[in-house]
Amino acid sequence: MMNLFRHELRVSRNATIIWTLSLSGLILFFMSMYPAISSDAKAFQNLLESYPQEVLVSLGISLETITSLLGFYSYVFTYIVLCTSIQAVQLGLQIISKESRDKTADFLLTKPVTRTSIITAKLMAALVLILITNGIFMVVARFTLPLFSDQSFDTSTFLLITSSSLWIAFFFLFIGMMASALLSPIKSVIALSLSMVFGFFVFSMLGAVVGEETIRYFTPFHYYDTAYILAHGTYEWDFVWIEVGLILVMGVLSYFLYRKKDIY
Amino acid sequence: MNVIELKQLTKRYGRTRGIENLSFHVEEGEIFGFIGPNGAGKSTTIRTLLSLIYPTSGSATIFGKDTVKYAPEIKKEIGYLPSEVFYYDNMKVKDLLKYSARFYKKDCHRRMVALADQLNLDLDRKIDDLSFGNKKKVGIIQGLLHEPRLIILDEPTGGLDPLMQQTFFEILRLENQKGTTILFSSHILSEVQKLCDRVAIIKEGQLVKVEKISELKANSHKKVEIETSGEINERFFELSGINHVERGEHLTRFWFSGNMNTLLEQLTQLELMNLWIEEPDLEEIFMHYYEKER
Numbered sequence: 001m002m003n004l005f006r007h008e009l010r011v012s013r014n015a016t017i018i019w020t021l022s023l024s025g026l027i028l029f030f031m032s033m034y035p036a037i038s039s040d041a042k043a044f045q046n047l048l049e050s051y052p053q054e055v056l057v058s059l060g061i062s063l064e065t066i067t068s069l070l071g072f073y074s075y076v077f078t079y080i081v082l083c084t085s086i087q088a089v090q091l092g093l094q095i096i097s098k099e100s101r102d103k104t105a106d107f108l109l110t111k112p113v114t115r116t117s118i119i120t121a122k123l124m125a126a127l128v129l130i131l132i133t134n135g136i137f138m139v140v141a142r143f144t145l146p147l148f149s150d151q152s153f154d155t156s157t158f159l160l161i162t163s164s165s166l167w168i169a170f171f172f173l174f175i176g177m178m179a180s181a182l183l184s185p186i187k188s189v190i191a192l193s194l195s196m197v198f199g200f201f202v203f204s205m206l207g208a209v210v211g212e213e214t215i216r217y218f219t220p221f222h223y224y225d226t227a228y229i230l231a232h233g234t235y236e237w238d239f240v241w242i243e244v245g246l247i248l249v250m251g252v253l254s255y256f257l258y259r260k261k262d263i264y
Numbered sequence: 265m266n267v268i269e270l271k272q273l274t275k276r277y278g279r280t281r282g283i284e285n286l287s288f289h290v291e292e293g294e295i296f297g298f299i300g301p302n303g304a305g306k307s308t309t310i311r312t313l314l315s316l317i318y319p320t321s322g323s324a325t326i327f328g329k330d331t332v333k334y335a336p337e338i339k340k341e342i343g344y345l346p347s348e349v350f351y352y353d354n355m356k357v358k359d360l361l362k363y364s365a366r367f368y369k370k371d372c373h374r375r376m377v378a379l380a381d382q383l384n385l386d387l388d389r390k391i392d393d394l395s396f397g398n399k400k401k402v403g404i405i406q407g408l409l410h411e412p413r414l415i416i417l418d419e420p421t422g423g424l425d426p427l428m429q430q431t432f433f434e435i436l437r438l439e440n441q442k443g444t445t446i447l448f449s450s451h452i453l454s455e456v457q458k459l460c461d462r463v464a465i466i467k468e469g470q471l472v473k474v475e476k477i478s479e480l481k482a483n484s485h486k487k488v489e490i491e492t493s494g495e496i497n498e499r500f501f502e503l504s505g506i507n508h509v510e511r512g513e514h515l516t517r518f519w520f521s522g523n524m525n526t527l528l529e530q531l532t533q534l535e536l537m538n539l540w541i542e543e544p545d546l547e548e549i550f551m552h553y554y555e556k557e558r
Contacts, residue, residue, distance in 0.1 A: 003366040011352070104350040107406070110314050111367040112340040262317035 001117045004108075008125035012091065016129045019087045023080060023133065024140040030076035034069065034148045041067040058205040062227055069151040073141075074161050074226035081165045081221065082201060084134060088169035089193040091126040092176020095119065096258055097184040105263045115259050119177075123251075126173055134166040157233050164224035164235075171220040171243055172197065174250040181257035185264070217242065265292045265328075267414055267445040268313065272322035275312050282308050283469045285322065290447055295440055297460035297477070298449040305469040306449040307347065310418050314344060326414065340368060343412035347419035349403040351391040357402055358387040361409060368410040379405045382431060396423040404432060408439065415439065415446045421455060433459055454543060484543075485521040490531070491538035492516065503530050519544070 037044050045063055048056060056063070060078055065071030096119070099105040108118065141162055145153065176193065179186075186192055200219045207215030207222065216222040216239070223239040268290040275282035283305040290296040300306055311317045313324055315335040324331045326338045352360060357380075365372040380387050385401045394402065400423045407415060415436070421429050436459065440446055450456050456463055457477055465472040490496075491514050501509055505522030514537075520527050531539065 003363065007363060102350065102352070103346075103348055104352055106316065106344070106346040106348070107350040107364070109316050110339055110342065110344040111364070112336045112338075113367065114336045260318070263311075264317070 001113070001121045004113065004118060004121040005125050008122050009128065012094075012125070012129055016087075016133055019083070020133050020136045023083055023137045026083070027076070027080060027137070027141050027144050030079070031073070031144050031148045034072050037072060038067055038069070038149060038151075054209045057211075058209045060208065060226070065227070065230055069145060069149045070153050070157060070161070070230060073145060073158075074230060077161060077165070077226065078221075080137070081168055082197065084130075084137070084165045084169045085172045085197045085200075085220075086193055087133060088126075088130055088172035089176040089196050090189060091129060092173040092178075093180045093186060093189045093193055095122045095126060095177045096180040096254075096261075097186040097189060100185040100263060101187075101189075109263055116255060119255060119258050123173075123177065126177075127170075130166070130169050130173060134163070134169060137165070138162045154233070157229060160229050160233070160235065161224075161226055164226075164229075167224060167240070167243065168220050170247060171223075174247045174254070177254045178250040178257075181254045181261065184261070266290065266325075267292045268296075268324065268326050268447065269328075270309075270313075270322070270324045273309070273312060273319055273324050274321045275308050275317060276320045281305070281469045282320070283312070283466075286466070286471050287322075288464050288471060288474050290445060292445055293440070293443055294461045295436070295446040295448060295459055297456035297463035298447060298466065299453060299456050299463050300451065300466035300472075302451055304451075304466045306451075306466060307418055308469075309466070310344075310416055310447070310449060313416070314339070314342070340410075341413040343407035343410065343415045345403045345407040345415075345417045345420050347422065349396075349399045351399060351402070353392065355391050356387070357385065357389055357391055357394070360391060360402065361387070361406060364406045365409055370410050372409045375409055375411070376405060379408060379435070382435060383428065397425065397428065400424055401428070404435075408435070411444075413444060415444055417446065417448050419450055420448070421450070421452070485519045486524075487517070487540075487542050487544045488520050488527070489515065489517045489540040489542075490534065490536060493535045493537055496534060500530055500534065503527065 044067060048061065048063055048066065059075075061075060062071065066075055099108055109115070138159070142158070145158070175196070179192070179196070183192075200221055203215070204219040204221040207219060216225075220243065223243055224235060228236055266289040270286045270288055273286040274284055276284075286305075286309060298306055298309070308317070312319050313326065313331055315332050318332060327341065329338055331338060355363075358376075361372075361376050365376070376387070380401075383401045383404065385398060385405070389398075391399065391402060400420070404420065407417070421432070424432060436446060436448075446459075448456065448460060457480070460477055462474060462476050463480065464474045493514075496511075496516060501518075503526065505520050505527070506518050507521075508517075508519040510517040
């Protein structure tokens with residue numbers, strides 16, 4: 001199992017480095033816009049006020065907080081989460097489908113290893129890669145924020161907001177894994193992973209516009225509402241438990257399906 | 265002892281045909297051919313034995329153990345070469361083989377070097393850059409590396425040039441002399457005849473026959489085609505062993521099974537312009553030879 005685990009890390013090493021660098025670049029780029037906004041906060045708010053309310057809501061912009069450092073950060077962070085979600089769902093989809101697509105399943109599955117240990121090793125590797133990506137991002141973001149503002153910010157709120165990318169990534173990792181156990185072989189992992197993430201994302205935007213509370217239960221992007229975290233300095237634990245439950249169910253289902261699956 | 269035993273093994277896919285009630289066994293130490301046209305179910309059978317896919321009904325044992333229940337344990341002693349060779353991106357031949365060996369927790373370095381030498385394969389090349397034949401060699405080494413007690417080969421010779429094929433067969437014979445059992449699937453009869461002791465013939469997912477190669481040879485037909493300048497005397501066709509006659513103006517085709525010398529004696533009586541004697545391919549054997557079996 002260690003053999004396979006190490007192999008998996010090696011296979012996805014380059015992609016993970018690229019993801020991590022891109023996310024770091026992205027947050028530097030986003031935050032570099034902050035000085036312009038904070039120096040003329042009033043004018044910026046006036047500009048936003050002229051927008052229709054629905055647009056602001058769907059984009060997750062809150063007029064009260066957008067010009068504060070953490071408020072702005074949590075707004076641009078939405079797009080970081082979008083990226084880490086795509087990475088996670090891709091890793092999840094690859095767990096089972098990649099070997100089939102590359103014709104390497106015949107190699108791996110004729111080795112003296114159980115399917116359970118195959119999927120476990122691959123899942124562990126994906127978890128480690130996601131942890132590394134989000135962990136490095138967190139460090140980079142922590143040191144990027146003070147570069148563009150003298151405002152002090154509450155570290156624990158910052159950590160709560162930033163670590164939500166990790167929790168959402170876990171959701172997408174497991175839903176990706178389950179989808180690949182169901183659908184493998186998958187022709188285009190990229191197409192499927194983009195449509196899954198953007199599907200949930202668009203659904204979240206619509207949900208925000210409609211203002212329907214129940215919709216929040218159906219999209220992981222709403223499980224960690226940054227406005228709530230900013231205001232209360234904690235998560236909404238109902239949603240955390242829902243996510244934990246979903247992950248368990250999807251995990252068990254993936255193992256079950258993969259153990260029974262015919263591999264071509 | 266039976267190394268492989270199939271009991272009413274059946275695999276059905278939605279609409280497409282799989283295999284239906286296959287029962288046969290492979291004895292320890294033999295080279296067993298598994299032969300049938302493309303799409304007959306050879307790969308399906310092998311993949312079921314390796315529990316890449318699971319049987320719809322029936323069962324199979326390898327080394328006396330159920331193939332589904334004891335899959336990982338059984339696979340310690342199996343070397344498998346698939347018909348389509350796998351490769352991981354960006355890996356050197358050496359790295360892939362070492363990766364493979366680590367699954368068996370054996371030090372296979374010396375054997376790897378020796379086999380690569382025999383097959384004339386450069387271990388330091390990237391697999392992506394190899395030709396189809398060379399990738400096949402990687403597959404062969406990977407299958408033999410851990411000195412398995414059972415080697416399963418699915419159409420292994422595709423892409424190997426005749427010289428390499430010979431080397432490969434020599435390696436297999438050597439393994440066999442050490443006591444290794446070999447299951448060799450192919451759609452080329454001559455290949456199987458060269459190597460195997462017994463064969464199972466499969467067609468449309470069903471077992472047609474299990475036969476010793478020696479018996480198959482005794483029953484085997486030759487395809488004869490002659491070009492003559494004049495008419496052929498009717499009496500020629502009365503020779504026993506001639507069948508499936510197709511007569512044209514100059515070209516005449518028929519099948520012959522029996523004593524070659526008698527046929528040749530008779531042929532010298534004709535005004536021959538040209539003569540071809542060849543082995544019928546498997547499809548033809550199925551079409552003609554097994555017609556009369558029913």
